[in-house]
Amino acid sequence: MLAVIGVPTLAEIFERQVPAAVRLQRPLALPDGLGEQDVYEHLRALAERNSSVEDELSFLGAGMYDHYVPALVDMLTERSEFLTPYTPYQPEISQGGLQAMFEYQTAISELTGLPVANASVYEGPSAVAAAAYLAKLHNGRRRLVVSAGLHPHSIQTLRTYAHGYDMEVAEVPLRDGVTDPDAWARAIDERASAAIFAQPNFYGAVEDAAALSAAAKAGAGASGANGAGADAPVVIAQVDPITLGVLASPGECGVDVAVGEGQPLGNRLDFGGPSFGLFAAREQYLRRMPGRIAGETVDVDGRRGFVLTLQTREQHIRREKATSNICTSQALNALAGVVYLAWLGRRGIVELGELLLARTHYARERLAAIDGVEPLHSQPVIRELALRLDADLAAVRRRCALAGVNPGVDVHALGDRPQDRGVLLVAITERRTRQDIDRLAEVLGAAVAAERDAAATSELGVPA
C-alpha cells in the first residue's frame, strides 16, 4: 500500500503533515488491549456491582421508569439495517429509517394532539431548553416563566442554556402540589417569552393544563385582538408520553409546544441514557423547530418515498442562522419508541394508563396510611406519587434496601431544594403489582417506625 502511495514508511505520512512539536513522543498511557472474552469478563464483573431493577423491588422514577420493554423492540433495534447506518443523507437507500421517522412523527403528533413533530431531540430536560429557544426565536422576549413543578433537571438545564442565549428564568411556586394559579398569572406579563409547566408535574400531580394554558394566553402578554393574540407567550408543556392515553392531550389543552422524555416508550434505563426527547408543536412553529424532520414525497417514477425535509432550518445548511445546533439526535431510540407504541396500540395505551392510574392511587392510599407518612398533596396522580416522611429519609431508605426494596427517590438529594427535605417520590409502573405495593407498604412502614423509635430514643439520651 505504501508503494502505491509513494512513501517509504507509514511514519513519513505523519512526519510530512504533523509538526514534530505536537507529535506525541510516547505511547498512550492506557492499559494494554484485551481479547474479546477478557473484555467481556471485565465488563460483566463491573456490571455485577450494580443493582439493577431486576435485583431489587424498585420504585425509582423521577424522569426514567421501569416500564416493560417488549422483546420485539430489542429484536428490531438490533437489526443491522437500523443499527448501523447514519443520518439518511442519501434518501434512496435510507427509506426504512426515513419511513420509521415519519411513522414516529405521526405517533407523537397523535399522542400530543399537535399537528407537527420532529424526528427526536436528545432527551427530556434539554428538550425543554430547546423549546425555550424556539420561543426566543419566535417572539424575541427575554423571560421564561417556569412552574416549580418541572423536573429539577429541566429547570437546571434551562438555566444553563438560558444564560447562554441571555434569557432569565422566573420560577412560579406550587400550591397544594400544583402550580399556584395566582402566582402563575402574575408572573406572565408582556416580557414573558414562554410559559412552561409539566404534566404530570415532578411531584406526580396532574395539573390543570387547560387552565394554565388559558391563563398564560390571557395574561398581560396577550394584547392581540382576540385576547389570545400573537403577543401571547409560547405555552410549553413537558409531558410524559405514557400518560397520554388517559390525560387530555397538550393540543386539547391549548399548549403550543409539547416536549418530553421518551424513555418510558420502549427504551431501557441505561443508567440515564441514551433515550430520546419528543418535540411537537402547532403548525406555526414548524419552520422554527430544531432537529431532523422526515417528509413525504415521490420519486421520478411517482413512487411514494420519504426524505429529510425543511433542512433550511438546520445547521449544515443555515449555519449561524440555524434554528438549533442539533445534528445527531436519537433515531434508534425513537425507532424503539414507535415500535413500542405500535405494540401498545390504540386500546393498549388507554388500558395501560388506566392501570397505572388505579395502582398509583392504591399505592398512595396504602402508603399514606403509614404512621409518620403523609401524602405531599391530594391532587390526582397517575404513575408517581410524593410522600413526606416524618423520619430521616436517608436512614429509612437504607433500612428498606436491607429488605431488598428501593422505596423511591429522595427528592432533596436529587434537586437540592430546601422544601424537598423528607420528600420521597414513588414510581408505580405496570411491572409493580399490588403485591409489590403491599410489600413496599410493609417494608417502608417498618423502616419509618424503626427510625422514629431510634430518633425518640436518642432524644432521650439513650444510645441507639
Added chain:
Amino acid sequence: MSPLEQTPLQRERARTIFQKGAPGRRAFVCPELDVPAVDASELLPERFRRRQPPRLPEVSEPEIVRHYVGISKRNFDLDSGFYPLGSCTMKHNPRLHERVAALPGNARLHPLQDAERAQGALELMWNLQGALAEIAGLPHVSLQPSAGSHGELAGVLLTRAYHEDRGGGGRVPNKVLTPDTAHGTNPATVTMAGYEVVKLATDADGGVDLEDLRAKADTDVACLMLTNPNTLGLFDPNIVEIAEIVHGVGATLYYDGANLNAVMGVSRPGDMGFDIVHFNLHKSFTQPHGGGGPGSGPIAVSDRVAPFLPVPLVAQREDGGYELDYGRGRAGSKSIGRLRGFHGNYGCFVRAYAYIRSLGGDGLTDVSEAAVLNANYLLARLRQQGVAEYLPLAYGQLCMHEFVLSGGPMRQRLQIKTLDLAKRLLDFGFHPPTVYFPLLVEEALMVEPTETETRETLDAFAEAIAAILKEAAADPEIARGAPYTTPVRRLDEVAAAKRPIIREALA
C-alpha cells in the same frame, strides 16, 4: 426503466404502520387490574381526561415484526457495505459492545440508583474519563453532553463562564471565530450560546489563513473553534502559532473532535494548545450510528476551564469508591450547571469503554495510523485509475484520515455533477461520500474510508468511481438518471419542502 424492469423492492409501495392492521387487532396484553376498582372520576376528574384515544396503530405482533423487518430492507447499512461518509467515521461496530451494554447491570440500572449500589457503573465512567483525558492530553473530563453538537454547546458555554469569571462583571468578549471550512454545528452553536460568529478564511494550503486570523483576533474574541485535521482532511501545520495568537488575546481554543480518528496516540489536542475538546464517542470510539443517533459528546478541558465544568462529575472517594460530585456545599462553585438530565448517555460509555479496553493505547494508535494509511491508499488508487483528472484533490498532496476531492472538472468535462456521481454509486452498492461539504470546495466529495476496511474494498470503490466516470464520458445521462436499482429512485426534495407532509393523515 419500464415498470416490467422494476426490482421487487421497487414494486412494493410504501405503506406505513398506520395503514396496516384492522380495528381491534393488538399485540399488547395489559396486566390485570389487581387493586380495588375505584370510580373513574375519583381517580381522575372528567375534565382532565382525554376525549378520544390517540389513533395509534391496531396491529398484531407478527404484523409489527413483518412491517419493520420489511422497511429495514429499504435501508443501506454499514454491516452490508462500504460507507465512506466523510466526517462521520463509519467504522465497524463490534457486536461485543452490544452484548455488554445489554447486561442487566447496565441496561436496567436506574440513573438514580444509590452510588453504593452503582459502583460498577461509576467505576466504568471514572475509567472512561481517565482514558479520554489521556487521549486528549487534557486532564478534566465531563461525560455529560449527549452528542458532538451538545459538547460544542458545553464548550462555548464554558468559554462564556471563563470570560465572565475573569472579567469580574466588566466587559467580556462577544465574538467567536470559526473557519469557513467548519462543520455547520460550530457557527450554529455559537449563535445559540449568544455569541457573534466571525468567519476565518482558509489559506492556499487549506489551513487557517494566519493573516486573516491576526487581523480578526482581538480582545472581542472569546474563542476560536477549530477542527484539526480540518474538514479538508489536512492537519494544520501552523497549529502552534494559531494557539499562540488565540491565547495572546485571552481567548480559548476549542477542538471539534469529529476528526479525532486521525490522531489518537499520534498528536493530542491538549499538546497542540487546545483548551476544550469534544469527543464524538459514536465516531472515533465506534458506536452504531443508529440511523442518526444516539451519539455521545464528552468534553475534556484544561485546568483553567475545569472550575466551570457541568455537574455532576464522577469522583473517586478517599476509600477508593466512586460517587457523583455535584459540587454542592463547596463555596463558590463556578459550574455552568447541567446540560441534560442525569449523567449522559451511559449506554454509549459502556461501548466506548469496551472499545478502549479492547484496543489499549497501542491499539488506538494503530487505529489512527491505519485510518490515515487507508485514506492515503484510496487517494493514490483513485489517482492510478486516472480519476484525478476529473476529481482532483482540493488541497495538498497527502491527507490524514479523509480527503476532499473537487468535482468541478468532472462537471465541466463530463457534464455530471457530484450529486450524479453519488447517486450512481448507489447502483454499484456503495454508500457515497459526504457531498457538497466543505462549502469552499466546488462540487465537493469528502471521503473517509476508516481503518476497518480492507484493501480489496478500497480497490473496488476506486474502480467503481473510475467506471462511472468512463460511463459518463460515453453517456452522461446514465449518471444523471441514477439511481436505478434502489427501492425508490431519485426523490423530489423540493416538493417535500414546498408543501410539507410530515405525518400520516388518518381517518
